[in-house]
């Protein structure tokens with residue numbers, strides 16, 4: 001068994017997908033519980049969750065204020081960067 005690699009990176013990448021839906025309240029109850037549990041025990045994911053939530057709030061606010069699309073582009077870019085960070089931290 002070559003199972004010594006920490007599986008958490010892959011797991012976190014999975015959860016990151018879910019976190020997005022979690023923030024949007026689009027997860028089933030069971031999945032919400034799993035995400036909350038993971039956030040409880042995984043600090044990096046909790047930070048990403050906070051970041052996502054903040055970004056979302058910023059986007060929502062700027063939409064309401066007739067956002068410059070430039071800002072939204074920046075936010076989206078940042079989100080993508082976070083995503084890339086997560087998927088590339090496996091080693």
Ligand SMILES: [Zn+2]
Pocket residue numbers: 011012015038042043044045
């Ligand atoms: Zn995690």
